[in-house]
Amino acid sequence: MKLNIIGFGQCGGRIADEFAALNAMARHSRKIEIAPCVIAVNTDSTDLNGLHTISKDYRHRILIGNRQTGGHGVGKINETGAQIAKENSDKILDAIRNEKRFLEADAFLLIASAAGGTGSGSISVMTKVLRERYLDKPIYNLIILPFEHEEATEERTVYNAATCLKSAYNVANAVFLVDNQRFIKKDSTIFQNIDKINRMIVAPFYDLLCAGEEKKMKFIGSKTLDAGDIIQTLKGWTVIGYGRAEVEKFNLKFRKITHFMDKSAQTLKGIRALDEAMSELSVACNPADAATAIYLLSAPAREMNMDLVKELGDYLRAKAPQAIIRNGDYPQNRDSLNVHLVFSGLTNVEKIRKYYTKSTELIPEFKRRQEENERKLKTLDEAGNSIPTLY
Ligand SMILES: Nc1nc2c(ncn2[C@@H]2O[C@H](COP(=O)(O)OP(=O)(O)OP(=O)(O)O)[C@@H](O)[C@H]2O)c(=O)[nH]1
Ligand SMILES: [Mg+2]
Structure with a gap:
């Protein structure tokens, strides 16, 4: 995008x-x-x-x-x-x-x-x-x-x-x-x-924007997240986050993950990265208030598979039951597994509510202060009424 x-x-x-x-x-x-x-x-x-x-x-x-x-x-x-x-x-x-x-x-x-x-x-x-x-x-x-x-x-x-x-x-x-x-x-x-x-x-925008623009075949995932997915997702109040988990270096090049223990460790890493993305969202919010969500998994190709994408999807669905969830994968040569996460269409953000409430209280106070200042200035001016000016 x-x-x-x-x-x-x-x-x-x-x-x-x-x-x-x-x-x-x-x-x-x-x-x-x-x-x-x-x-x-x-x-x-x-x-x-x-x-x-x-x-x-x-x-x-x-x-x-x-x-x-x-x-x-x-x-x-x-x-x-x-x-x-x-x-x-x-x-x-x-x-x-x-x-x-x-x-x-x-x-x-x-x-x-x-x-x-x-x-x-x-x-x-x-x-x-x-x-x-x-x-x-x-x-x-x-x-x-x-x-x-x-x-x-x-x-x-x-x-x-x-x-x-x-x-x-x-x-x-x-x-x-x-x-x-x-x-x-x-x-x-x-x-x-x-x-x-x-x-x-x-930083959380980097892979999200790159994924749909990628031209090299080896970096194109099985489900590309493109501008259309992102545009469909974004509306109203939105937060973004990202989390990462290290993957073992030797997995990068040589070994395909087949053993059941490796597979479960891989899923755990994915969930850990997703958890981190959720706890490090750009503003505190409750995912249950989101109308839409996106997650993008970017990792070495052999660290990703449909099972992992599905596990992450199920996990997210439990946290954001109301949301329409879109996803993608983005194979990258690196030693980490990354999850990028966006929640959008949020129906409640505490921080905004707080600003609105405090400001509503401040408006009459600002007005009162302005009137008082004008009144004080007026009485000061009046006190000098009979003093001559020099210009
Ligand atoms: N994250 C981040 N926050 C910043 C940065 N610069 C300023 N802020 C925050 O932005 C607010 C101040 O706004 P500024 O962007 O400096 O103000 P401005 O739009 O230039 O407006 P004026 O200087 O009043 O004309 C404060 O809350 C700062 O903490 C920055 O580079 N990064
Ligand atoms: Mg300025």
Whole structure:
């Protein structure tokens, strides 16, 4: 599957840049393309300058709102981010149209953080514009949720997240959710290393996107997962995860698995990788709330067989009884067995419910504070009524 990728704001731009690196890796090592067009959009010129892989020209790193922000971002006011995106949507559309290969892609993936200003405000605006323009291509969003400490110290973070998520859900075909905090739970030192988090965010997409684009016969599975399967699966709130289990090196080349003990060990490994994928989903959720699911098994060809695929399917069916489950296999020369997992059409995500509830409480509080500030300022002004001015 090929995606046109547009990152908004600092977070969106950096993750789009990781997708550009992933595409370079796919081209180099697999001779296939998964992201023919990658663009970063920002109100902050320093952030655009800090990207590594996205082309440096003005049509791939697009600075918007320069007049309003002087190239310094919108400082977490996502209404301003949305307004600037509306005013500049033609500039972004022009850049997309100018990229000849964008028509090759099966869908768009727009990326931003929920908590910032530029990305949070512009992602839904541009999703709507693209959806009205490109009726045949689904538009997906990938939205990064803030760290817990950001939610605890800054109310605007929660409010931005709620407005961004609600708007994105209304206009996008599907919204992938990624919770920054999940990565800290995995590795407490990672907070220092945002690039590492970004690499972990994009990693589960790699095989999923490559599987359907593969040209070499030996890497084509018995059931290929292609763009059609993925498009059929993705709708509404979506989470993604991936898990891996090591496979013995000597199994890689020489031995076919026939012994019953080996066979059961192989099944266990598959289940372990699937369990890991489920516990490491990008946002905590209950698989029982999913309307659709995909799992992709990628491993050395001799480590995969229909029994294993079926076992994994049965296991998943028990966890997500309501879901329509699609699957595929992707033979790869490597020393691990990997399961990629997507749950979509989720009918409940606790984290989103929390943002909505907290923000609903915050709205009257924001209004009260604004009125109080205006009142205080007015009384201060009145106190100086009889003082002459010097200009
Ligand atoms: N995973 C990840 N999160 C990031 C990254 N950069 C920022 N964030 C998170 O994104 C939120 C802040 O949003 P930014 O993307 O910096 O904001 P912006 O869209 O540039 O908007 P303004 O700077 O306010 O104009 C916070 O929750 C950060 O933790 C990144 O590279 N990776
Ligand atoms: Mg910024």
